[in-house]
Each structure stands twice: as C-alpha cells, then as structure tokens.
Amino acid sequence: MTKQRLEVLSFLANADQPKSAKEIAKILSKKGVDQATVYRILARFKEGCIINQIDFQEDQSYFELKDRGDHHHIICQECKKVEDFKGCNYDNLVNSISKNKTGFAKITGHSFELFGICKSCLK
C-alpha cells in the first residue's frame, strides 16, 4: 500500500458520486501523483474488486468504491447530476434469469443505471 494508492482511495471515499479516471488524475496531479500511476492504480483496484466501474453511456468510465454497498444510480442527461438509489430487489430477478441461462455457468456481477431528466433541468 503506497501513498499514491491511499490518495486514490481517500479521494473515492470522499466522493459523493462516481468519478472519472480523468478527474481523479487531474485532482491527484496536484498532489504530485502522475496520471499513468492513476490509470495503473484504477486498473489494479478494478481487478482486485476494490472499486466498481460505472458506465453512464458517455465514452468515459467512472469509478466508485465497492464498499459503498449495493446501490445504483440515476443520472440526469442534461446536467449529469447523479443520485443513488437502493432498495430494489432485483437480485431475485438476476437469480431467476441466471437459472434460465443455459449458456452461462454463473453470474458474477451486473450493472443497472437509470437515465432521466432531473427536476431542475425540466424547467
């Protein structure tokens, strides 16, 4: 565990929403962490299942700490505001789907995001 890794962890721990690699690199460069290092750390953390990659259909990936628990996101397509939501029991759904899939041995993960327009942007 290095200083640079702790910086990435700390940044993500304090984030209230998923952060892009670019943004993490930009912020941490102020603390002397190189962008190549940030990309390498994110790749390792993802392999090690410490962080989740979140896709907002934007050609850019976002990351958040896995230990924030099972939840998903609603993102505003205008202003990109992100809200979390929980309490959906679709794990049952995943289970029933996984029982019916003959081609797959197991399901290890899933993504589930909603896209919409937030009230401020609706005007």
Place this chain on the structure above:
Amino acid sequence: MTKQRLEVLSFLANADQPKSAKEIAKILSKKGVDQATVYRILARFKEGCIINQIDFQEDQSYFELKDRGDHHHIICQECKKVEDFKGCNYDNLVNSISKNKTGFAKITGHSFELFGICKSCLK
C-alpha cells in the same frame, strides 16, 4: 439518408451482438467509409434514438439497433461472448423507483447488463 448511413444500419442489422465504434469503423473502411464519418453517424443515430449504446465496463462503447426490441445482455468476462435475454419485467421496478425519486422529473432510459462466466470458459 446517405450511402454511408445505410452501410452502418446494414452492418448493425446483421450483427448478432453489439458492435464497437472501432469495429464498425474498421469494417466499413473497407467500403470506403471514413472513420470520422462513422463516429459522426453513430453520434447522430444515438441522438435520434435509432441505436442504443451498451456498456460492458470495458472503456469502449458498443452499439446496437434499437429496433431489436427490449432485451439485455449477459457477457462472459473471459471470452466476451454475449447472449441476449428478455422476459424480465423489471420495467415495473423502474416505474416504482421513478415514483419514489423526488429529484427526478422523469426516467427516459436504463441500462441493465449481467456479467458472468460462460460454460465454455468455466472448464
């Protein structure tokens, strides 16, 4: 409707799984379609809701025709094989979530993909 757009539509219509921009550009370049044109067409089609963008947590986006109906994907994390699945009624879920979200005026779309290991890769 131009020749180039028809090429993109035709390519996606014949695809059995979502295709990346890079792959579309690569294949269509053999027919003289420029990569810049492919990216522009994909952007327009996405705006116009003719295609869907699918994210496989890979730093690369995939696209498929919207008219293939409501379905989602299971992707094998080893060999990247993709299988479709349908018949999950989680639109109810989306509706109930959307009723409870005070910050959002409406939900316009969603993503839902499963990740797993296919039987061939399990060995």
Place this chain on the structure above:
DNA sequence: TTTCTTGCAAATTTTTTGCAACTTA
C-alpha cells in the same frame, strides 16, 4: 534485499474538428 510501484516521456489508441467538395431532397 528483493519485489513491486512510481514518474517521466513518449507512443498508442480513440475520438473530434475544420474545411472544401460533394450529395441529397
């Protein structure tokens, strides 16, 4: 000390842009 990680710089890869020429409706 031994292994793994970092910074730096450069290279790749992916996506976007400007603009003149060309199509489409």
Place this chain on the structure above:
DNA sequence: TAAGTTGCAAAAAATTTGCAAGAAA
C-alpha cells in the same frame, strides 16, 4: 439550390508503455 454530409488530414483527448529510479515489505 439549399441544407446537410462526407473525406481528408490534422488535432485533441484518453490511455498505455518502457525503463530507470525509488519505495515497500
């Protein structure tokens, strides 16, 4: 013809790599 699209080449953005120096266990 008028509006919008394309190809080309170049630029910009995003990510990855090689390698010597440095930090961690």
